[in-house]
Amino acid sequence: xxxxxxxxxxxLMVAKGVGEYAMAAVNLxxxxxxxxxxxxxxxxxxxxxxxxxxxxxxxxxxxxxLFSQNIVLLTCVGLTITVLVFVFLEPFAVxxxxxxxxxxxxxxxxxxxxxxxxxxxxxxxxxxLIKTDGYPRLAILTVITGCLANCVLDYIxxxxxxxxxxGAAFATGLSQLLTCIIYLRHFLGGHNTFHFVKFRMDWGxxxxxIPLGFADGVTELCNGVMIFLFNRVILRCLGDDGLVCxxxxxxxxxxxxxxxxxxxxxxxPLVSYHYGKGDAAGYKKLLRYxxxxxxxxxxxxxxxxxxxxxxxxxxxxGAEKPELLGSAAGALRRYGLCYLLLGSNILMGxxxxxxxxxxxxxxxxxxxxxxxxxxxxxLSAGAYVTRYVDVPATAWYAPYxxxxxxxxxxxxxxxxxxxxxxxxxxxxxxxxxxxxxxxxEDAYPGTSFNDVEIGRWYxxxxxxxxxxxxxxxxxxxxxxxxxxxxxxxxxxxxxxxVQSTGATLPTITDPVVFKDMDAVSGWALEGVELMxxxxxxxxxxxxxFNPLGQATRAQAATVFTQLREAILRAET
Numbered sequence: 001x002x003x004x005x006x007x008x009x010x011x012l013m014v015a016k017g018v019g020e021y022a023m024a025a026v027n028l029x030x031x032x033x034x035x036x037x038x039x040x041x042x043x044x045x046x047x048x049x050x051x052x053x054x055x056x057x058x059x060x061x062x063x064x065x066l067f068s069q070n071i072v073l074l075t076c077v078g079l080t081i082t083v084l085v086f087v088f089l090e091p092f093a094v095x096x097x098x099x100x101x102x103x104x105x106x107x108x109x110x111x112x113x114x115x116x117x118x119x120x121x122x123x124x125x126x127x128x129l130i131k132t133d134g135y136p137r138l139a140i141l142t143v144i145t146g147c148l149a150n151c152v153l154d155y156i157x158x159x160x161x162x163x164x165x166x167g168a169a170f171a172t173g174l175s176q177l178l179t180c181i182i183y184l185r186h187f188l189g190g191h192n193t194f195h196f197v198k199f200r201m202d203w204g205x206x207x208x209x210i211p212l213g214f215a216d217g218v219t220e221l222c223n224g225v226m227i228f229l230f231n232r233v234i235l236r237c238l239g240d241d242g243l244v245c246x247x248x249x250x251x252x253x254x255x256x257x258x259x260x261x262x263x264x265x266x267x268x269p270l271v272s273y274h275y276g277k278g279d280a281a282g283y284k285k286l287l288r289y290x291x292x293x294x295x296x297x298x299x300x301x302x303x304x305x306x307x308x309x310x311x312x313x314x315x316x317x318g319a320e321k322p323e324l325l326g327s328a329a330g331a332l333r334r335y336g337l338c339y340l341l342l343g344s345n346i347l348m349g350x351x352x353x354x355x356x357x358x359x360x361x362x363x364x365x366x367x368x369x370x371x372x373x374x375x376x377x378x379l380s381a382g383a384y385v386t387r388y389v390d391v392p393a394t395a396w397y398a399p400y401x402x403x404x405x406x407x408x409x410x411x412x413x414x415x416x417x418x419x420x421x422x423x424x425x426x427x428x429x430x431x432x433x434x435x436x437x438x439x440x441e442d443a444y445p446g447t448s449f450n451d452v453e454i455g456r457w458y459x460x461x462x463x464x465x466x467x468x469x470x471x472x473x474x475x476x477x478x479x480x481x482x483x484x485x486x487x488x489x490x491x492x493x494x495x496x497x498v499q500s501t502g503a504t505l506p507t508i509t510d511p512v513v514f515k516d517m518d519a520v521s522g523w524a525l526e527g528v529e530l531m532x533x534x535x536x537x538x539x540x541x542x543x544x545f546n547p548l549g550q551a552t553r554a555q556a557a558t559v560f561t562q563l564r565e566a567i568l569r570a571e572t
Contacts, residue, residue, distance in 0.1 A: 034224025078118025
């Protein structure tokens, strides 16, 4: 459980000291730490199980040899991971979901964390092995020491030294290094049951070791996979603001998973010891105790999530974002249903591992992680994709409509309808653009066009656009606010808005080439080209831009989503 606090502490500190998007970036990197911990878990559980059996059979030499070669192997694995992360840093960050405002934050966090990959793997491995050695208090105290050190170092790095996200990651790595040093001192001392010895590499032992640890490793890995899926779904549906909100759920889930794993893994060495002695009554008694503990913990966790979901979300989100706060609380409650069966499932998987029934344990872990938990997660997130009855979750524009809605760029037309196929007027489009720019409506009381009546809902936005040379009208002092906006008009207006801000938008690597570019009006060519190169506007499935086609609300939602993301990327 305490291990989960590392990422949670990082997230909290970063949220307060750097910003909410930085917290989201920390969550994007969580699957990476989950991979490191899953490697540690696989080898820790497998090694501790076999060592406990060896000790129960009075085969101390085999226990020492396995302990020694395990540490050497994991050292090589950790160093290899560090090298690979630095070589493929940018594509790895993109794979995790980093983009826009979270991109550089994620890069910085990975850069600070990667040098300590070895420490993450070794520290968890030794923590389990020290329990097997008969020193559970030392293991617990060391983990707590590391967590406290992480809190202190995070504070110093972020609030004193202003090292930002990189500082938070580096502080976490140093904390893991500290725990490794404490564990090594134990095994290099004279009070340990097994210790470092010269050994000959026995690759055959891993045919037995890895299956034993795989079930618990899959549990940890599935948690990372779920967070990864979680992040991708939320990014696609709700964008960066949604990711900030749902990061909270990922942290809560990590904490609860590790609480249950702590109960399971704490009992595994004892179960394996009695199993090695052939004491069936002993390990079955331990299983009953485990179910009692898990049952109590499940009741407390479920009730806490159901009752205090808004308060939990409020720890991370301020009152200035009530909509995101409500969404986070609702999703947390829906996802909390899976906690009713989670604890007993994890405990049973750990027990089966301890008595050398790895296939059954793996089946339980995979079923729980990839079916039940992931299914609950996706259903929870999917509820927000279908907030409009006329926007199918499978529609190509669904994520853009949701993004535009959450970020208050566009809204429905009533009765839970968005009307995606309705043609957008010129007045409507400029109004949404003004909302994106967050203009002060009271600052534009007049009108530059004879067909834009003062007091109309779109009037201040049209006037703002006219004063900033975003629009010039259709001639003869007219703007034609009620006329449908064409796709080339939309592209031209957006391009002129970008130019008025002075922003330099990043171009995409493989921009589409419109087959009907020659049909674009001369006055709109520059704007269409800018939109094409930045990926803000794309053509149809056949590669046509259709410049004179009328823009729909769904198309506008897509444009405004892409525009906002491009602006955010330009600002990082």
